[in-house]
Amino acid sequence: MATRRWLVLLAWVLFIVGPTMFFINAEAVVNGQAVECDGSPMEPDQLCVSFSGGESRTYEEEKRSEARGERVGYAGLGIAALGVVLFLSHRITGPRRRR
Structure with a gap:
Protein backbone atom coordinates (compact mmCIF):
# COMPACT_ATOMS: atom_id res chain seq x y z
CA MET A 1 0.00 0.00 0.00
CA ALA A 2 2.87 2.41 0.76
CA THR A 3 4.34 1.74 -2.67
CA ARG A 4 1.09 2.80 -4.29
CA ARG A 5 1.16 6.09 -2.37
CA TRP A 6 4.66 6.79 -3.66
CA LEU A 7 3.50 6.07 -7.20
CA VAL A 8 0.60 8.51 -6.84
CA LEU A 9 2.98 11.14 -5.43
CA LEU A 10 5.39 10.50 -8.31
CA ALA A 11 2.53 10.82 -10.79
CA TRP A 12 1.54 14.19 -9.30
CA VAL A 13 5.13 15.43 -9.40
CA LEU A 14 5.55 14.36 -13.03
CA GLY A 39 11.24 38.86 -30.05
CA SER A 40 12.93 40.12 -33.22
CA PRO A 41 14.10 37.67 -35.89
CA MET A 42 17.88 37.30 -36.22
CA GLU A 43 20.00 36.82 -39.30
CA PRO A 44 23.16 34.65 -39.32
CA ASP A 45 25.57 37.61 -39.10
CA GLN A 46 23.86 39.45 -36.20
CA LEU A 47 24.61 39.70 -32.49
CA CYS A 48 21.99 39.65 -29.76
CA VAL A 49 22.91 42.16 -27.04
CA SER A 50 21.24 41.99 -23.64
CA PHE A 51 21.21 45.38 -21.98
CA SER A 52 20.16 44.04 -18.57
CA GLY A 53 23.02 41.53 -18.32
CA GLY A 54 25.52 43.26 -20.58
CA GLU A 55 26.24 40.12 -22.57
CA SER A 56 25.98 39.45 -26.28
CA ARG A 57 25.32 36.22 -28.14
CA THR A 58 25.95 35.29 -31.74
CA TYR A 59 23.32 33.89 -34.06
CA GLU A 60 24.74 30.37 -33.60
CA GLU A 61 24.66 30.65 -29.80
CA GLU A 62 21.04 31.82 -29.91
CA LYS A 63 20.18 28.99 -32.31
CA ARG A 64 21.70 26.40 -29.93
CA SER A 65 19.84 27.97 -27.01
CA GLU A 66 16.53 27.81 -28.91
CA ALA A 67 17.18 24.16 -29.87
CA ARG A 68 17.94 23.29 -26.24
CA GLY A 69 14.74 25.00 -25.10
CA GLU A 70 12.77 23.11 -27.72
CA ARG A 71 14.16 19.77 -26.53
CA VAL A 72 13.39 20.62 -22.90
CA GLY A 73 9.84 21.63 -23.88
CA TYR A 74 9.20 18.35 -25.65
CA ALA A 75 10.77 16.43 -22.76
CA GLY A 76 8.27 18.19 -20.49
CA LEU A 77 5.43 16.85 -22.61
CA GLY A 78 6.88 13.34 -22.28
CA ILE A 79 7.21 13.68 -18.52
CA ALA A 80 3.61 14.89 -18.25
CA ALA A 81 2.47 11.94 -20.37
CA LEU A 82 4.31 9.58 -18.04
CA GLY A 83 2.50 11.16 -15.08
CA VAL A 84 -0.85 10.60 -16.82
CA VAL A 85 0.06 6.96 -17.51
CA LEU A 86 0.90 6.46 -13.83
CA PHE A 87 -2.45 8.00 -12.82
CA LEU A 88 -4.32 5.78 -15.25
CA SER A 89 -2.50 2.65 -14.16
CA HIS A 90 -3.26 3.49 -10.54
CA ARG A 91 -6.96 3.92 -11.36
CA ILE A 92 -7.09 0.71 -13.40
CA THR A 93 -5.19 -1.56 -11.02
CA GLY A 94 -6.60 -0.05 -7.81
CA PRO A 95 -10.06 -1.68 -7.96
CA ARG A 96 -8.62 -5.05 -9.00
CA ARG A 97 -6.38 -5.30 -5.94
CA ARG A 98 -9.26 -4.64 -3.57
CA ARG A 99 -11.23 -7.71 -4.68
Whole structure:
Protein backbone atom coordinates (compact mmCIF):
# COMPACT_ATOMS: atom_id res chain seq x y z
CA MET A 1 0.00 0.00 0.00
CA ALA A 2 2.87 2.41 0.76
CA THR A 3 4.34 1.74 -2.67
CA ARG A 4 1.09 2.80 -4.29
CA ARG A 5 1.16 6.09 -2.37
CA TRP A 6 4.66 6.79 -3.66
CA LEU A 7 3.50 6.07 -7.20
CA VAL A 8 0.60 8.51 -6.84
CA LEU A 9 2.98 11.14 -5.43
CA LEU A 10 5.39 10.50 -8.31
CA ALA A 11 2.53 10.82 -10.79
CA TRP A 12 1.54 14.19 -9.30
CA VAL A 13 5.13 15.43 -9.40
CA LEU A 14 5.55 14.36 -13.03
CA PHE A 15 2.20 15.86 -13.93
CA ILE A 16 3.24 19.23 -12.43
CA VAL A 17 6.88 19.31 -13.52
CA GLY A 18 6.22 18.22 -17.12
CA PRO A 19 3.82 21.00 -18.13
CA THR A 20 5.95 23.52 -16.23
CA MET A 21 8.97 22.51 -18.33
CA PHE A 22 6.87 22.80 -21.47
CA PHE A 23 5.36 26.21 -20.71
CA ILE A 24 8.68 27.71 -19.67
CA ASN A 25 10.08 26.67 -23.07
CA ALA A 26 6.86 27.01 -25.09
CA GLU A 27 8.22 29.90 -27.15
CA ALA A 28 11.10 27.75 -28.41
CA VAL A 29 8.69 24.90 -29.22
CA VAL A 30 6.27 27.15 -31.09
CA ASN A 31 8.95 29.09 -33.02
CA GLY A 32 10.34 25.97 -34.66
CA GLN A 33 13.57 26.86 -36.47
CA ALA A 34 13.23 30.65 -36.05
CA VAL A 35 16.00 32.38 -34.11
CA GLU A 36 14.94 35.48 -32.21
CA CYS A 37 16.57 38.12 -30.05
CA ASP A 38 14.08 39.74 -27.68
CA GLY A 39 11.24 38.86 -30.05
CA SER A 40 12.93 40.12 -33.22
CA PRO A 41 14.10 37.67 -35.89
CA MET A 42 17.88 37.30 -36.22
CA GLU A 43 20.00 36.82 -39.30
CA PRO A 44 23.16 34.65 -39.32
CA ASP A 45 25.57 37.61 -39.10
CA GLN A 46 23.86 39.45 -36.20
CA LEU A 47 24.61 39.70 -32.49
CA CYS A 48 21.99 39.65 -29.76
CA VAL A 49 22.91 42.16 -27.04
CA SER A 50 21.24 41.99 -23.64
CA PHE A 51 21.21 45.38 -21.98
CA SER A 52 20.16 44.04 -18.57
CA GLY A 53 23.02 41.53 -18.32
CA GLY A 54 25.52 43.26 -20.58
CA GLU A 55 26.24 40.12 -22.57
CA SER A 56 25.98 39.45 -26.28
CA ARG A 57 25.32 36.22 -28.14
CA THR A 58 25.95 35.29 -31.74
CA TYR A 59 23.32 33.89 -34.06
CA GLU A 60 24.74 30.37 -33.60
CA GLU A 61 24.66 30.65 -29.80
CA GLU A 62 21.04 31.82 -29.91
CA LYS A 63 20.18 28.99 -32.31
CA ARG A 64 21.70 26.40 -29.93
CA SER A 65 19.84 27.97 -27.01
CA GLU A 66 16.53 27.81 -28.91
CA ALA A 67 17.18 24.16 -29.87
CA ARG A 68 17.94 23.29 -26.24
CA GLY A 69 14.74 25.00 -25.10
CA GLU A 70 12.77 23.11 -27.72
CA ARG A 71 14.16 19.77 -26.53
CA VAL A 72 13.39 20.62 -22.90
CA GLY A 73 9.84 21.63 -23.88
CA TYR A 74 9.20 18.35 -25.65
CA ALA A 75 10.77 16.43 -22.76
CA GLY A 76 8.27 18.19 -20.49
CA LEU A 77 5.43 16.85 -22.61
CA GLY A 78 6.88 13.34 -22.28
CA ILE A 79 7.21 13.68 -18.52
CA ALA A 80 3.61 14.89 -18.25
CA ALA A 81 2.47 11.94 -20.37
CA LEU A 82 4.31 9.58 -18.04
CA GLY A 83 2.50 11.16 -15.08
CA VAL A 84 -0.85 10.60 -16.82
CA VAL A 85 0.06 6.96 -17.51
CA LEU A 86 0.90 6.46 -13.83
CA PHE A 87 -2.45 8.00 -12.82
CA LEU A 88 -4.32 5.78 -15.25
CA SER A 89 -2.50 2.65 -14.16
CA HIS A 90 -3.26 3.49 -10.54
CA ARG A 91 -6.96 3.92 -11.36
CA ILE A 92 -7.09 0.71 -13.40
CA THR A 93 -5.19 -1.56 -11.02
CA GLY A 94 -6.60 -0.05 -7.81
CA PRO A 95 -10.06 -1.68 -7.96
CA ARG A 96 -8.62 -5.05 -9.00
CA ARG A 97 -6.38 -5.30 -5.94
CA ARG A 98 -9.26 -4.64 -3.57
CA ARG A 99 -11.23 -7.71 -4.68
